[in-house]
Amino acid sequence: MDFELSEDQVALCDGIRDLCQGRFDIDTVRGLADCGGVDRQLWSELADTGVFSLVVPEDEGGVGLGWAEAGLVFEQLGRALVPGPLVGTLLAAEVIDDAVVGFMERPYGPALVEYPEVIDALLVLDRNGVWRVDASELSVEAAQSVDPLTPVGRVDLLPQGEQLMDFCYGWANRAVFLNSALQVGLATGARELAVAYAQERQQFGKPIGQFQAIKHKCADMYSREEVARAALYYAGCVMDVTHGPGLPADPGGYLYFEGCTIELGDTLGDREHQELVRAVSGARILAAEAADHNGKDCVQVHGGMGFTWEIDAHLYLKRAWALTPQFGSLDRHADRIANLVGADPLGHAAPLG
């Protein structure tokens, strides 16, 4: 066991962070609100860097890394507030060639579609499989999003679309995982902004970060973020050793879950499957709550300025609010975990979607 980033993983994080700082500085990101959330040129730079083909095997033209690495990359994208249908575009990379792809669960009634002006296609997940809906098939009515960088539109009835595959359980988990990675990044970015302000802003002749009321709030922000990050990284590792596309068919080695040693082979056993669901849903709950709470605390630490459009605090919070109501509510994820740890394991691990 070595549950700490490898040198390559550290280099990957640094590379993506540098890319974000260079190409997605906050002024650029704010400017993307004027073009539907995606600038094609910047988007293709992300694609050229391999952001969307991370988990596509090398012999199919991808980067050939695992989900743990995808999580690290998405964490950095969230930290930099990079907007756009990031999750859908990565998930779609294996099956279709479109450049900008949304991804959502098929709702029972009317749908709220994100980034409606810029997507080429929308992948829709339902109980019968994964479907591709062409953007031209969508009849979109404008709606105002709470997050200026997550534009949405109303669609009365999502077209059925073209079936790409039978229901694939893994898709929902992967979407939940990537969404959680973005949220951990948001929690980090909000904490960094708050701490920087607490160091610099003076009241009563002192930096406000010297007062325990502010210092302790910042410490709580960091704690939430670190605990969520541990859950996220663990989930990424479980995904990789149980069904990692970038890994050899037989990863070898052993996992150990609560009194049960599992020798890893190339098929996914029930026990590994349970651990996967539990790890992903757990990361989801902690990441979403860390992003929400850190967003709010970041506003609070900034005082009156935190309530202004000018300060970036609201952008973290609003993105968290846009990302949370996707791929199952937090209550549904808590249910999944409870049912797994209850006396009826697996049977009640209701699929999302």
Next chain:
Amino acid sequence: MDIRFSAEEIAFRDELRGWLKEVLPTLGDPPDSDDWTARRKWDTGWQRMLYDAGYAGINWPSEFGARGSTPTEHLIFLEETTRMGAPYVGMNFVGQLHAGPTLILEATPEQRARHLPAMLKGEEVWCQGFSEPNAGSDLASLSTRAIRDGDHYVVTGQKIWTSFGHVADYCELLVRTDQEAPKHRGITWLICPMDLPGIEVRPITTVAGSSEFCEVFFDEVRIPVENRVGDENDGWRVAMVTFSFERGTAFISELLGTMNQLAEMVDIARNTSRNGSSAWDDDEIRREIGRLQAEYDALWALTKRVVSQAQRTGMPGPGGSVFKLYYADVKKRMADLAHRMLEREALVLAEGSGDEQTGGDMVASRLYVLSLSIAAGTSEIQRNIIGERILGLPKER
């Protein structure tokens, strides 16, 4: 990042489990919590069994008689012993995890030879004489004074929160040897035999009704100078250097024990009637159990991260303060949830170790968890540490 265990680590685990399966059934029932003679025999007897099987001092370097295991093997050891219900480190805590490591790093060869083997074999019980009534979070302001008189220090003062002080053979004692120096530079670390004349130990009754804490009074107690560890007035550094032994494993038994309790809570929920059904069918209760599980799983992942950092670099990452702060809060929420389920039954403390099905030990646990955000650095101090040392916010003073 790799969460898989190696074949060697699995072999270590299998060997340990085999041994535990063999010896645990021979232990019999644990003693009553207020029978201190029997508790000492139980705790030190277990330490001796660990020693004979080669597991004692698993976190100590191999030259001092233990295995010299990796941090990951230490994690496996704590995981297996907790999951299989082996005795907790109990009153061997200070010797194994604090005084022992301090002696390894700072003591003379004579002092090490005198005490380390005895600690490993369960022949010496140690306690800690650090905190004082007026030196809690501000430990360095301690005022128990030691005046040099020939070959002895003459010690007068009072210590508090000394766990197992009334059972211990030795105390790791911090005293003030220089009244004039800055507070961190006038402290000395002494080995104090607890049977010296002038020592009086008074147990403190906690809110949980237990009495493992003590106050210890020193009235002109004569401690030989040869019992000093490190230089005179260098005791603060000696006390702090022990933390370099920390590998992020400090709360593993506690966390896994709590996860066992959460599994019991599922049974309690199923057996507690609520609105014509069971508490398990109450969405709010079931979901809170799911959330708590998610948070404990995350804390277990955080622990593995910190232990892996220790394995790589020899020093644990900053996750320790985060763990303690977060864990204290989550565990309080679990105790509160138990009370929401138990309703009127939450008034009843179980006899002895408690009956799991009625949740009696959950009631006691609700009292015990009050100490988690206080002991070993309050949550407020943890937040200061995170704010100042990790986030770089300005110090208050």
